[in-house]
Amino acid sequence: MAWVFALLLLFAPSVSAEHAAPRLMSDSPEYCAELLGRFAALGPQVSSQSRALAEEGRKLCLEGQSRSGIAKLRRALKEAQREE
Amino acid sequence: MTAPAEENGGWRDLGAYLKSAGFRFATLFAVLFLAAMVGFAFMLWWGTAGTLSRQIDDAIRADALGLQEAWRSGGTAAVVDAIGERLAVDIDDHAIYLLADSAGLRIGGNLDRWPAVAQASWSWSADTVRRDGVAVPARMHHVPLGQGHRLLVGRDATDREKLRTLLSEALLWSFAVAVAFAIAGAAALRRALGERLRAASMTAGAIAAGDLTRRVPLSAQRDEFDQLGASMNAMLDRIDQLMVGIKGVSDSIAHDLRTPIARARMRLENALMSAPDEETLRAAMETTVADLDGISRVFQALLRIAEAEAGARRAAFAPFDLAQVLADAAEVYGALAEERGQHLQTSWPDKLEMVGDRDMVLQAIANLLDNAVKFTPQGGTIRLNASAPARDRREISVCDEGPGLAPEDRARAGERFFRADPSRALPGSGLGLSLVKAVAALHGGGLRLGDAQAGAERTGLEARLILSSRA
Missing domain, CATH: 1.10.287 (Helix Hairpins)
Known part of the structure; x- marks a missing residue:
């Protein structure tokens, strides 16, 4: 029986490591909110194109599609950054 | 069984x-x-995959250096701001950052906690992170910042793994x-x-079985195998030629030596049976001994020809001055010609260096001069010339004022025991030119026979011995 426990112990770390892998937080609704805050902080001088992208991102985040919403918001921020 | x-x-x-x-x-x-x-x-x-890996590592390294710079200039807050800005414009969504304090607690970045494999300071690691609950491969670089703070910079390596x-x-x-x-x-x-x-x-099998007429068929490709086949065929032709030669020699020996041996035997028998006195018997025995010496000389000449043709003497090749050899031959035959009322004219350069068998070359020149002396009438002139027409070629020419050789006889002049009609009355074995021809072949050359004075009543014979001066 001892070898069965040894085998279990051998496999145990890999199984637990799978569950213990760190999680990426940049696809969460909270991160949506953070990006919206960053965009708002840019002020009114941003272009309408950036604004439209940010609006699309906001809607997607509200619909629960955080990753798509975050992608749009990032493109809006990138566009605004380029305009500066 | x-x-x-x-x-x-x-x-x-x-x-x-x-x-x-x-x-x-x-x-x-x-x-x-x-x-x-x-x-x-x-x-x-x-x-491909290697280049992509190197590009990822370069991007991570540059990113980490930038954040280290931010740490030095503004501390924790500056690093958190810089990470936030970089994540905000990461359209590909590949970037991974984590800034942790001395207790390992997260201060900034998009990773919820420090990975277990990334404990060693200032090192690289490959691990998995969870994105939407799914484990994805990641390449990460962790850097100590000071005051126990640690920075982790990484990239999502899904694309690289797919590739x-x-x-x-x-x-x-x-x-x-x-x-x-x-x-x-x-x-x-x-x-x-x-x-x-x-x-x-x-x-090869057919030849080993006794069919010497078989040859290797050659294709039109003329490749290495055809070259090998051609070499084999040339070798077989040569063997065939030698076999015919051996047969010819055997026939010639049987034919040409049978008569003198039979004559010697008859002379001894007659002397034994009917010699009136001891003096007659002695005279018959002396004549027989001279005949047997002649037979012995023929065998010696045959052996020398065989030796030359087999190339066995090539191992004894050495450098020598052909001019000296010509001078030696001219000295002996000049005296002989003088005795017979002939004149020997000579001409060659001071030096004629070559590599070969000196004794064999001397024997060949002697045979040519011997023939010339034999056939030139009293008062005639024999010319012995030599030159170096090319760097590796030597030519020796002996011209006489004898009756010359008919064109059909010239072709057979090198055959063993061949004697043209005008020479049958003169002493000789018919082996002189055979030896000259064999010596020429041994030295990579040949023997050419022609008229010494074309169009004259007595054309004479020009024997041109061509030798290669290199071994």
Whole structure:
């Protein structure tokens, strides 16, 4: 029986490591909110194109599609950054 | 009962097959083909997946250096701001950052906690992170910042892993196809080699069985096998020629020496039976001894010709001055010509260096001069000339004022025991020019016979001995 426990112990770390892998937080609704805050902080001088992208991102985040919403918001921020 | 014998035969056949040149060439081909394939795969991997990995590492390294700079200039807050800005414009969503304090607690970045594998300071690691609950591969670099703070910079390596998987599959299939091609190519190569060598092998077998007329068939490709076949055919022609020569010599010896031996025997028998006194008997015996000496000289000449033709004396080749050899011959035959009321004219450069068998060359020149003295009438002139028309060529010419040789006799003049009609009345064995011809061949040259004075009543004979001056 001892070898069965040894085998279990051998496999145990890999199984637990799978569950213990760190999680990426940049696809969460909270991160949506953070990006919206960053965009708002840019002020009114941003272009309408950036604004439209940010609006699309906001809607997607509200619909629960955080990753798509975050992608749009990032493109809006990138566009605004380029305009500066 | 025959099973073990058959088994042994099978192993022997397999052993012979593995030792065969065809198998070895085929194996070499297969190994080279597969080595080329491995080299190609390595270059492909290094140029695609390798390049992508290096690009990822370079981007991570540059990113980490930028954040270290931010730490030095503004501390924790500056690093958190910089990470936030970089994540905000990370459209590809590949960037991974984590700033942790001395207790390992998260201060900034998009990773919820420090990975277990990234504990060592200032090192690289490959691990997985969870994105939407799914584990994805990541390449990470962790850097200590000071005051126990640690920074982790990484990239999502999903694309790189996909490319690696695709490449691995493609290369695996390619390798399988390459192995199949290598085996098929090796088999075809072995078969082609066997086919090309079969003709030569069959010819050699037929000759070994006694059929000397067989020759290796040559193809129109004129490749290395045809060259080998041509060499074999040339060798067989030469052997054939030598066999005919040996047969001719045997016939000639039987024909030409039978008469003098029979004559000597008859003379001795007559003397024994009917000599009136001891003096007559003694005279008959002396004549017989002289006849036997002549026979002995013929055998000696035959041996020298055989020696020259076999090339056995080539090992004794050494550098010598041909001018000196000509001077020696001219001294002996000049005196002989003078005794007979003839005049010997000579002309050659001061030095005529060459490599060869000095004694054989001297013998050949002596034979030519001997013939010239024999056939030139009293008061006539014999000319002995030598020159170096090319760097590696020496020519010796002996011209007499004798009756010359008919064109049909010139072609046969080098044959053993051949004597043209005008010379039959003169002493000689018919071996002189045979030896000259053999010596010329031994020295990579030849013997040319022509008229000394074309159009004259007595054309005379010009014997031109051509020698190569290099061994």
